[in-house]
Amino acid sequence: xxxxxxxxxxxxxxxxxxxxxxxxxxxxxxxxxxxxxxxxxxxxxxxxxxxxxxxxxxxxxxxxxxxxxxxxxxxxxxxxxxxxxxxxxxxxxxxxxxxxxxxxxxxxxxxxxxxxxxxxxxxxxxxxxxxxxxxxxxxxxxxxxxxxxxxxxxxxxxxxxxxxxxxxxxxxxxxxxxxxxxxxxxxxxxxxxxxxxxxxxxxxxxxxxxxxxxxxxxxxxxxxxxxxxxxxxxxxxxxxxxxxxxxxxxxxxxxxxxxxxxxxxxxxxxxx
Numbered sequence: 517x518x519x520x521x522x523x524x525x526x527x528x529x530x531x532x533x534x535x536x537x538x539x540x541x542x543x544x545x546x547x548x549x550x551x552x553x554x555x556x557x558x559x560x561x562x563x564x565x566x567x568x569x570x571x572x573x574x575x576x577x578x579x580x581x582x583x584x585x586x587x588x589x590x591x592x593x594x595x596x597x598x599x600x601x602x603x604x605x606x607x608x609x610x611x612x613x614x615x616x617x618x619x620x621x622x623x624x625x626x627x628x629x630x631x632x633x634x635x636x637x638x639x640x641x642x643x644x645x646x647x648x649x650x651x652x653x654x655x656x657x658x659x660x661x662x663x664x665x666x667x668x669x670x671x672x673x674x675x676x677x678x679x680x681x682x683x684x685x686x687x688x689x690x691x692x693x694x695x696x697x698x699x700x701x702x703x704x705x706x707x708x709x710x711x712x713x714x715x716x717x718x719x720x721x722x723x724x725x726x727x728x729x730x731x732x733x734x735x736x737x738x739x740x741x742x743x744x745x746x747x748x749x750x751x752x753x754x755x756x757x758x759x760x761x762x763x764x765x766x767x768x769x770x771x772x773x774x775x776x777x778x779x780x781x782x783x784x785x786x787x788x
Contacts, residue, residue, distance in 0.1 A: 528712030529719045535759065537719050541726060542765035548722055549735040550760065551769045552694050553577045553653060553676060555604060555745050558584040560592040567742040568596060570750050574757055575770030579604035579653035579676075580644075582636035590643040598714050600771035601648040602676065603640055605655040606632035622660030629663055633670035651676060651775050657695075664690050673778040678739070680721065680730040684777070691778030695737030698723040708748035718756075735769050 541548045554567060557578040568576060575598040580589070583606050593599055605619040612621045620629055633652065640648035650673045652659070657678040667675060668689035681692045697717035701709045708714075718738075724730035738756075740749065760766035772779070 520633045527716060530712070531715065531755070531759065533719050534715055534722075535763070537722050537726070537761045538760075539764045541722070542763070544726070546726070546765065548725075548766050550738065550766065551577065551693075551695075551771065551774045552738045552740070553576070553579060553602070553650070553771075554740045554742055555579040555653065555655075556581065556608070556741055557589065557601075559586040559589050561742070563742045563745060566750065567740065567745060568599070568759075570753050572757070573598065574768050575599070577649075577653075577771035577774075579585075579600050579642060579680035580648075581605065581608045581655075582639040583607040585639065585643055587627065587643060593644070593647065598770050599647070601640060601644045602653040603633075603636050603648070603672065604653050606636040608655045610656075610667045616658055617656045619655045619658075620659045620663055621664050624660075626663065626666060630666050630670055633666060633672060637671055649771055649775060650674065650779060651771065653677075661686065663774050674775045677735075680724065681734050684731065684733065689778075691775060693734060693737070693774045695739040697737070698739045699752065700739075700741050700744060706744050707746040708752065711752060714752060735774055764769035 519720035538548055552571070552574065557564060557580045569573065577600050579602045581604045596597055607619070609619055610617045611624055612618050637650065650671055652667060652672050653676045659675060659677060664675070667687070673689060674691040677692065677694050678696070678698065679694060680696060681694050684691060686692050697714055699714055701707055708712065714725055718736060721730060721736045725732045725734070725736070
């Protein structure tokens with residue numbers, strides 16, 4: 517288990533800071549792995565098309581809402597390489613009365629949670645086939661720890677939440693790989709969080725991995741929401757992809773690679 521110390525206050529970062537951090541990975545003969553998760557997919561749209569156009573050949577994991585997923589999305593994705601599907605809850609409905617939003621709060625009946633998980637997994641498999649990975653990306657990134665054993669019982673072998681993971685296996689048969697940098701300013705205008713904050717999150721997690729303050733094996737995750745993505749977010753992503761493509765110490769993983777320890781999917785597998 518990795519013990520994650522209290523994080524110091526985030527310091528705004530610049531592009532040169534990210535390049536310098538990647539240089540340090542290179543100097544140590546190591547590879548800085550990254551991955552990209554986009555939430556709230558349900559149907560083809562211009563915004564989703566724009567996001568995937570920005571990604572180009574870079575892999576993206578789409579967290580799809582099972583109850584709202586349209587067959588047209590499955591047909592559309594068949595034309596696109598390197599896009600895997602994660603399970604974004606069931607209905608993306610808030611089930612808490614007070615406190616932070618969650619579809620799966622600790623107070624929810626376990627039978628209800630299991631039913632939603634099983635139905636969601638079944639629907640995504642029916643729509644997307646082998647492209648649908650057995651990975652839960654819970655809405656609002658909240659999932660009660662006491663409910664984690666229900667994942668394996670629901671044919672889900674992994675979870676993706678937010679912040680550095682304290683352990684890769686938070687429950688028996690359940691693997692965790694999270695995202696660490698959310699590009700949406702949810703507490704502001706829901707626009708782009710800004711370059712200094714986004715770069716600070718990236719550099720901070722990469723540095724923590726390199727220096728042993730976070731799990732070095734957990735890929736650094738970027739989180740987007742195409743439905744509310746601002747133009748500035750796309751500009752940032754384009755520059756980020758260009759910088760990391762050109763750096764020998766950076767490598768983007770697809771979701772099959774990220775969750776391979778739990779799912780047993782060969783790293784060379786393509787979405788079906």
